[in-house]
Amino acid sequence: MTLAHGQGYLAIPGPSVMPEAVLRAMHRGAPNIYEGELIDLTHGLLPDLKMVAGTAHDAAIYIGNGHAVWEASLANVLSAGDKVLVPVAGSFGLGWSDVAAGRGIETDVVDFGRRGAIDPARVAEALAADKDHKIKAVLAVHVDTSTSAKSDIAAIRVAMDAVGHPALLMADCIASLGCDRFEMDAWGVDVMVAASQKGLMVPPGMAFVFFNDRAQAVRAQQERVSKYWDWVPRANPEFYYQLFCGTAPTHHLYGLRVALDMIKDEGLEAVWRRHEVLARTIWAAGDAWATGGPFELNIPDVAARSHAVTSLRIGKEHGTRLRRWCQDQAGLTLGIGLGMSTQDDPKGDGFFRFGHMGHVNAQMILGMLATVQTGMRVLDIPHGSGALEAAADVIASA
Numbered sequence: 001m002t003l004a005h006g007q008g009y010l011a012i013p014g015p016s017v018m019p020e021a022v023l024r025a026m027h028r029g030a031p032n033i034y035e036g037e038l039i040d041l042t043h044g045l046l047p048d049l050k051m052v053a054g055t056a057h058d059a060a061i062y063i064g065n066g067h068a069v070w071e072a073s074l075a076n077v078l079s080a081g082d083k084v085l086v087p088v089a090g091s092f093g094l095g096w097s098d099v100a101a102g103r104g105i106e107t108d109v110v111d112f113g114r115r116g117a118i119d120p121a122r123v124a125e126a127l128a129a130d131k132d133h134k135i136k137a138v139l140a141v142h143v144d145t146s147t148s149a150k151s152d153i154a155a156i157r158v159a160m161d162a163v164g165h166p167a168l169l170m171a172d173c174i175a176s177l178g179c180d181r182f183e184m185d186a187w188g189v190d191v192m193v194a195a196s197q198k199g200l201m202v203p204p205g206m207a208f209v210f211f212n213d214r215a216q217a218v219r220a221q222q223e224r225v226s227k228y229w230d231w232v233p234r235a236n237p238e239f240y241y242q243l244f245c246g247t248a249p250t251h252h253l254y255g256l257r258v259a260l261d262m263i264k265d266e267g268l269e270a271v272w273r274r275h276e277v278l279a280r281t282i283w284a285a286g287d288a289w290a291t292g293g294p295f296e297l298n299i300p301d302v303a304a305r306s307h308a309v310t311s312l313r314i315g316k317e318h319g320t321r322l323r324r325w326c327q328d329q330a331g332l333t334l335g336i337g338l339g340m341s342t343q344d345d346p347k348g349d350g351f352f353r354f355g356h357m358g359h360v361n362a363q364m365i366l367g368m369l370a371t372v373q374t375g376m377r378v379l380d381i382p383h384g385s386g387a388l389e390a391a392a393d394v395i396a397s398a
């Protein structure tokens with residue numbers, strides 16, 4: 001007997017839970033890609049995407065995942081031999097840096113470890129030392145999905161301006177868009193990348209690059225930009241196929257339409273607030289468990305915690321066992337401990353993650369926490385008491 005049958009919860013940080021309404025919108029025959037509904041629908045997506053990103057500037061849509069827009073963003077404003085500064089607070093910063101290195105870009109990585117956010121003061125220091133402005137861009141991940149550290153992107157811009165450095169500020173909001181507050185224009189971000197399968201609640205396969213006039217001016221000076229990644233025809237297409245450099249991601253577009261309508265109906269501020277309350281619910285439970293056992297939230301500083309994903313430490317003998325029990329016995333799939341391996345825990349068994357991005361609500365989070373507590377009890381993993389009461393208190397007072 002297992003109690004895993006029934007509606008599962010895929011509580012991993014992407015792909016996230018997909019709303020039935022999104023799936024229903026995608027369940028249809030292929031549409032006409034030459035005229036009519038799909039073309040109008042696509043043009044209507046752009047203003048709403050920009051609203052979610054907090055920008056009045058441009059957006060380009062790509063068929064691809066987050067890695068694709070890592071590549072796309074770099075391809076438009078940087079060339080082989082250029083230098084970038086990459087402040088890193090987890091695996092995803094290193095991933096973007098690797099893609100840059102693969103394009104022949106020189107990467108200057110400043111590592112902030114795995115337990116906190118990027119320190120803007122150290123970014124300023126690195127830029128101030130770059131007297132002849134060799135650094136062309138700063139690549140900063142807003143929420144690093146491996147450590148669950150959230151960095152203060154607005155403060156990074158302030159730090160860059162304080163030292164008068166002209167580098168572009170490029171942000172990866174793949175895990176945070178539609179979950180954590182992000183305001184591209186107000187925060188002075190020049191280029192931002194996002195993807196469909198996290199806060200935007202659509203299957204993986206579509207991704208976005210947002211860029212402002214400063215970034216466009218840098219783009220205009222590039223000697224060449226590979227055709228597929230070029231954002232110019234995608235942002236201002238003369239023909240529909242140019243928007244996608246070929247066939248449109250037809251079904252994703254229908255799904256995204258519904259997802260953006262859901263965000264608009266709820267209101268972006270309310271979406272952010274919901275994610276914040278649910279995140280605090282998880283932290284409250286985590287703090288209680290931590291009082292009597294190995295359980296520990298990976299990011300001690302509350303201000304540096306993501307509202308979309310939470311990374312946890314529980315000791316290498318427990319993490320994988322607990323994940324397995326939750327999945328096999330209760331229908332709850334938790335995220336693996338990504339990029340957290342150490343010498344005495346080479347597979348990162350001591351870590352796991354809660355994904356709480358997009359289409360999630362109070363009953364899902366409360367159910368997840370109760371399930372994890374039950375798993376710890378069954379598996380004899382020591383833990384402090386009062387976690388579920390603490391979680392209920394957060395929901396009750398919201």
Ligand SMILES: *Cc1c(COP(=O)(O)O)cnc(C)c1O
Nearest residue numbers: 065066067092143145174175195
């Ligand atoms: C998921 C994620 C990526 C990678 O996206 P893929 O779609 O898996 O290529 C990059 N950056 C962040 C912050 C992410 O959360």
